[in-house]
Amino acid sequence: xxxxxxxxxxxxxxxxxxxxxxxxxxxxxxxxxxxxxxxxxxxxxxxxxxxxxxxxxxxxxxxxxxxxxxxxxxxxxxxxxxxxxxxxxxxxxxxxxxxxxxxxxxxxxxxxxxxxxxxxxxxxxxxxxxxxxxxxxxxxxxxxxxxxxxxxxxxxxxxxxxxxxxxxxxxxxxxxxxxxxxxxxxxxxxxxxxxxxxxxxxxxxxxxxxxxxxxxxxxxxxxxxxxxxxxxxxxxxxxxxxxxxxxxxxxxxxxxxxxxxxxxxxxxxxxxxxxxxxxxxxxxxxxxxxxxxxxxxxxxxxxxxxxxxxxxxxxxxxxxxxxxxxxxxxxxxxxxxxxxxxxxxxxxxxxxxxxxxxxxxxxxxxx
Amino acid sequence: xxxxxxxxxxxxxxxxxxxxxxxxxxxxxxxxxxxxxxxxxxxxxxxxxxxxxxxxxxxxxxxxxxxxxxxxxxxxxxxxxxxxxxxxxxxxxxxxxxxxxxxxxxxxxxxxxxxxxxxxxxxxxxxxxxxxxxxxxxxxxxxxxxxxxxxxxxxxxxxxxxxxxxxxxxxxxxxxxxxxxxxxxxxxxxxxxxxxxxxxxxxxxxxxxxxxxxxxxxxxxxxxxxxxxxxxxxxxxxxxxxxxxxxxxxxxxxxxxxxxxxxxxxxxxxxxxxxxxxxxxxxxxxxxxxxxxxxxxxxxxxxxxxxxxxxxxxxxxxxxxxxxxxxxxxxxxxxxxxxx
Numbered sequence: 001x002x003x004x005x006x007x008x009x010x011x012x013x014x015x016x017x018x019x020x021x022x023x024x025x026x027x028x029x030x031x032x033x034x035x036x037x038x039x040x041x042x043x044x045x046x047x048x049x050x051x052x053x054x055x056x057x058x059x060x061x062x063x064x065x066x067x068x069x070x071x072x073x074x075x076x077x078x079x080x081x082x083x084x085x086x087x088x089x090x091x092x093x094x095x096x097x098x099x100x101x102x103x104x105x106x107x108x109x110x111x112x113x114x115x116x117x118x119x120x121x122x123x124x125x126x127x128x129x130x131x132x133x134x135x136x137x138x139x140x141x142x143x144x145x146x147x148x149x150x151x152x153x154x155x156x157x158x159x160x161x162x163x164x165x166x167x168x169x170x171x172x173x174x175x176x177x178x179x180x181x182x183x184x185x186x187x188x189x190x191x192x193x194x195x196x197x198x199x200x201x202x203x204x205x206x207x208x209x210x211x212x213x214x215x216x217x218x219x220x221x222x223x224x225x226x227x228x229x230x231x232x233x234x235x236x237x238x239x240x241x242x243x244x245x246x247x248x249x250x251x252x253x254x255x256x257x258x259x260x261x262x263x264x265x266x267x268x269x270x271x272x273x274x275x276x277x278x279x280x281x282x283x284x285x286x287x288x289x290x291x292x293x294x295x296x297x298x299x300x301x302x303x304x305x306x307x308x309x310x311x312x313x314x315x316x317x318x319x320x321x322x323x324x325x326x327x328x329x330x331x332x333x334x335x336x337x338x339x340x341x342x343x344x345x346x347x348x349x350x351x352x353x354x355x356x357x358x359x360x361x362x363x364x365x366x367x
Numbered sequence: 368x369x370x371x372x373x374x375x376x377x378x379x380x381x382x383x384x385x386x387x388x389x390x391x392x393x394x395x396x397x398x399x400x401x402x403x404x405x406x407x408x409x410x411x412x413x414x415x416x417x418x419x420x421x422x423x424x425x426x427x428x429x430x431x432x433x434x435x436x437x438x439x440x441x442x443x444x445x446x447x448x449x450x451x452x453x454x455x456x457x458x459x460x461x462x463x464x465x466x467x468x469x470x471x472x473x474x475x476x477x478x479x480x481x482x483x484x485x486x487x488x489x490x491x492x493x494x495x496x497x498x499x500x501x502x503x504x505x506x507x508x509x510x511x512x513x514x515x516x517x518x519x520x521x522x523x524x525x526x527x528x529x530x531x532x533x534x535x536x537x538x539x540x541x542x543x544x545x546x547x548x549x550x551x552x553x554x555x556x557x558x559x560x561x562x563x564x565x566x567x568x569x570x571x572x573x574x575x576x577x578x579x580x581x582x583x584x585x586x587x588x589x590x591x592x593x594x595x596x597x598x599x600x601x602x603x604x605x606x607x608x609x610x611x612x613x614x615x616x617x618x619x620x621x622x623x624x625x626x627x628x629x630x631x632x633x634x635x636x637x638x639x640x641x642x643x644x645x646x647x648x649x650x651x652x653x654x655x656x657x658x659x660x661x662x663x664x665x666x667x668x669x670x671x672x673x674x675x676x677x678x679x680x681x682x683x684x685x686x687x688x689x690x691x692x693x694x695x696x697x698x699x700x701x702x703x704x705x706x707x
Contacts, residue, residue, distance in 0.1 A: 171563075248571050250621065268574050279533065281564040 002080055002088045003052045005059075005073040007066040010041055011146040012108065012123075015098075016067045017041045019060040026058045030075070033360050037072060043269045046147055049356040050075050057085055067098035110142065110168060115187035121168030122161040122188070126153025130221055131194050132366075134160040135185070137203025137227075138290065139243050141167030141277065144202060147355030152200075152362060159197075161188055163205060165290060171282030176293040178302050181208045182215055189219060198366060200224040202351055203326065204294060210304050213313050222314040224362055227323050227348050229294070230304045231330040237298020239325050244287045249275060261322040261347035309335045316365045318358055320346030339365065369559040377528035377560050378418050378493075378549065381535040382455065384564045386426050389453060392539055394419055395431045395444050396457030396493075415459050415495070416554055437463055441492065442470040445544070448490035449478060453539055461494040461510045461548060475544040476519030487542045491535070496524075497550040497588055497638060498686050504674035507682075509587070509639040511548045512648070515615040521545040521569055522616040526590040528558035530613055533567035540566065550587040550638075570617035574626075578606035581696050582626040584649055585611060585636040589668075589687060593636050596692035605700055615645055623649060624657045631662035632699045636692055641669040663702035666695040 007017050021038040024030050035047030036056055050056070054077035066072050071092050076085060110123040123142050132152065136144040142160035145152075152158050162169040164184055165176070174180055185208060189197060198221045201209030206228025213220040229235065242255035249271050256271060257263035277283060294301055308315075317340045319331040325348040331340050341361050346354040372380070386392045400423035401412030413420025423430040433440035437458055444456035458464060464471070471492070478486040498507040515522045521543055525531040531549070538545035575590055576597055585593040590611045597607035608626050612619055627633050633653055637646035646667040653665060668687045676682050 247568055268577060272574070276561070276565070279565040279567060280561060281566075 001054075001076070001078045002085060003054065003075040003077070004071055004092065005036070005048070005050060005075060007068050007070045007072055008039070008048060008150065009068045009108070010039075010046070011043060011143050012110070014041050014043075014068060016065050016070075018065050019062055019072055020045065021062060022058055023047060024056050026056065028056050030054065030056050033356060035356050043267060043273070044146075044265060044352070046352070046355055049359070052077055054078075059089055069098060070096060112168070113188070113191040115184055115191050118164065118170035118172060120161060120164070120170070120184070120188060120191075122159050122192070123149070124157060124159050125149050126155070126157050129156025130196070130198060130366075131157045131159065131192075132198035132200060133185075133188070133194075134158060135199065135201040135205030135209050136160075136163060136166065137205050138240070138294075139166070139274070139287065140202070140205075143167075143273075144349070145351065148351050148359055148362075151359040154363075159192060159194075163208070165283065165286030167277070171280065171286045173286045173289055176286075176289045178208070178211055178294075182212045185209070185212045186216065186219070195219065196221050198222045198224070200226070200362065201228060202226040203348065204229045204290075206230065207294070207300075207302055207304070210311075211302065213315075214304060214307055214311060217312045220313045222316070222366065223311070224316045224318065224365065226318045226351055226358065227320060227326055228317070228330075229300055229326060230302055231334075232305060232327070233299050233303060234327050234330070235295055235298070235300050236325045237295065240291050240295045240298070244284075244291055247278070258324045259347055259349045260353055261320065261345055262353065265353065308338060311337065314365070315339070316341070316361065318343065318350060318361055320348060320350035320353060322346060323348045323350070370562060371557045372528055372560050373554065374525075374528045374531050374549075374556050374558070375416065375418055375554040377532040377558075378535060379420075379422075380560070381532045381539070382419065382422065383425070385536055385539045386422070386429060388564070389539075391451060392453045392455065393429045393431065393447070394422065394426075394455050394457070395433055395440055397433055397435055397459055399457055400430045400432045414457055416551065418554075419457070438467040438470055441467040442474070444492075445470055445475045445488060445490050448475075448488045448544070449486060453489045453491075455491040455493060455539060458492060458494045460506045461496045462505050462508050464494065464510065471514075471520070471544070471546075472517050476517050479543065480519060488544050489539075489542045490544050491538045492544070492546045493535075494546065494548060495551045496548045497552055498670075498675045498682055499552040499588070501677070501679055501682065503677040507675035509548075509637075511546075511586075511615055512639050512644045514546050515645065515648070516643075519544070520616060521614065523547045523569065523614050524587045525549065525613065526553065526587050526611050528556065528560045530567060530573065532560055533565050534569075534613065536564055537566040537569060541569070548587065552588050553591075556591075567613070569614045570619050572610050572612045572619035572622040574622075575609040575611050576607065578608040578630070580606045580630055581608065581632040581634060581699060582623070582630045583607050583609045583634045583636060583692065583696065584623055585609065586615070586645060587638060589636040589638050592687060592689050593692050595689035596696065599689060599693050600696055603697075605696060607696060612649075618649075618652075620652055620656070623653065624660075627653055627657045628660045631660055633661070633665045634668060634692065634695045634699060635665065636668040636687055638670065638687060641667070641672050644669060663699040666699050668692050668695045
């Protein structure tokens with residue numbers, strides 16, 4: 001059996017990617033979920049995992065560009081001959097037509113809904129199954145899930161939502177109380193016609209999801225908290241303040257670098273994208289209001305740790321061991337009903353920096 | 368992907384959104400409405416290329432047609448700014464600015480300095496620049512270096528629809544006089560522009576493209592000539608970084624120096640006449656502050672020191688293009704080969 005390994009689509013604007021390194025040799029036996037190739041886009045670089053166990057045959061050479069969906073390698077499991085593999089590759093290359101940028105964007109275009117009188121933007125991927133909602137953190141947007149969304153949506157509909165004040169959603173956050181954010185999440189589920197869903201929250205999106213799950217266990221199928229707030233008082237107040245106040249590339253860069261264990265992941269394009277968001281009218285006020293409400297004086301205000309033992313839904317906690325924003329110690333000593341994984345070598349944006357492990361952990365947790 | 372609109376639509380949208388947000392924003396200029404009493408849609412001009420078309424119908428008396436007397440109406444706008452309005456005054460072509468220099472150079476630019484920092488002059492002067500329209504010597508100049516020379520003025524040269532909207536909104540909200548230079552050839556280019564209002568701070572250059580071998584600094588239409596050149600050079604194995612300062616006053620020296628520190632080579636592309644232009648200014652700045660980083664002499668790509676020709680053949684030869692930029696880059700790269 002020959003399986004394709006194709007150029008993934010990471011983020012709405014990606015049309016092609018570059019193979020910068022092979023992490024497994026041509027002909028090597030690789031396990032399902034192993035990262036075998038390093039891909040670079042104009043925005044970011046990450047490893048790509050293989051879907052099946054088998055023998056890796058490299059197709060793209062290092063430094064080569066490939067369009068989204070293009071063949072970069074194959075995984076052979078079984079006794080297919082070199083001739084059969086060559087024929088498979090030749091047939092794919094002969095019939096492959098890269099999707100036009102226009103068509104591609106039409107197939108994965110974010111949509112908007114009205115929730116409590118405000119516009120909310122979301123991106124849906126996948127169909128059927130028990131649905132899941134991805135909820136990003138403070139200052140983020142649905143693109144924070146670019147390495148996760150497609151993989152998690154293999155067997156179900158997965159909605160990545162821009163939280164109030166963020167991304168393409170309304171910048172009016174009112175007084176940004178925890179209750180208003182809980183109500184918004186309930187409103188999103190109502191508008192999308194989802195009586196129940198799996199919730200996956202990163203950072204402050206995790207804190208809000210936890211708060212919601214405690215209030216509405218009947219609507220929460222399960223809960224995944226990634227580097228979540230709400231589990232202790234500490235947070236890097238300098239980061240929150242720096243992110244809110246920085247207006248230029250040079251000022252913002254050192255703060256964004258704190259988000260990753262490897263600061264090189266903070267590309268100029270990533271900084272520019274964050275600045276484009278921060279420069280929209282209303283964002284400054286929204287971020288300041290949220291920060292005042294949730295992180296006054298450099299501490300977390302909404303701490304739900306003592307209620308975790310009452311939590312009746314299956315819960316998984318994931319953390320990067322090198323998180324510099326919310327300390328990894330918040331993942332320690334949690335009640336026994338909660339499954340916990342600490343991922344080495346990753347910082348606060350663990351779902352980006354250790355995407356393959358996070359995807360595997362969530363997928364097996366859901367099963 | 369985000370919504371795409373033209374440069375011209377981006378300018379119009381910035382004006383509309385700021386007029387809706389702030390009642391003190393008014394528009395003035397020759398034919399900005401298009402004849403007193405026109406409804407703003409039918410037979411209205413909306414400025415020489417229609418940027419303000421339709422606004423009279425929306426905002427009525429806040430869109431003021433003026434007589435053909437630049438010194439009078441630019442002076443009026445500057446006076447109104449000191450008295451609390453935020454006028455956006457359009458002066459069709461930058462070539463006509465000469466008749467109102469006193470109002471701009473001696474009045475608007477000086478008030479804050481001469482009144483002990485207590486006067487504000489939040490006026491925006493919009494004007495078209497550039498060759499390529501077969502409009503001859505009196506309608507084709509790039510006079511932004513003249514304004515950059517004057518302390519007290521802020522000078523903005525957008526090169527994309529995104530920048531055109533964000534920089535114009537920033538200009539309107541700024542409390543100092545700002546001159547916005549819009550290249551007429553760029554009005555039809557399309558790009559992604561958020562529907563929401565946003566600002567871009569002055570004095571922050573844009574990395575149009577990242578590269579390791581040569582830094583190309585370019586403004587306005589020349590940004591596009593430079594990226595085109597960078598594409599050609601990429602196939603030859605030369606990796607160009609293209610930087611668009613976006614504003615010449617204030618100028619983001621740090622970003623230019625940071626880039627030259629990495630690449631060691633600088634080509635500055637400027638459509639303004641070659642003497643005392645932004646190319647000479649930026650080259651001198653890098654020679655003074657970044658000399659140790661340079662591996663090759665700085666190269667400037669500019670038109671010749673002549674008026675813009677009316678003959679289409681000569682005009683095309685006059686304007687710097689991608690081939691000229693690419694040739695300059697090959698030159699500075701070649702210098703390294705000799706040295707090695």
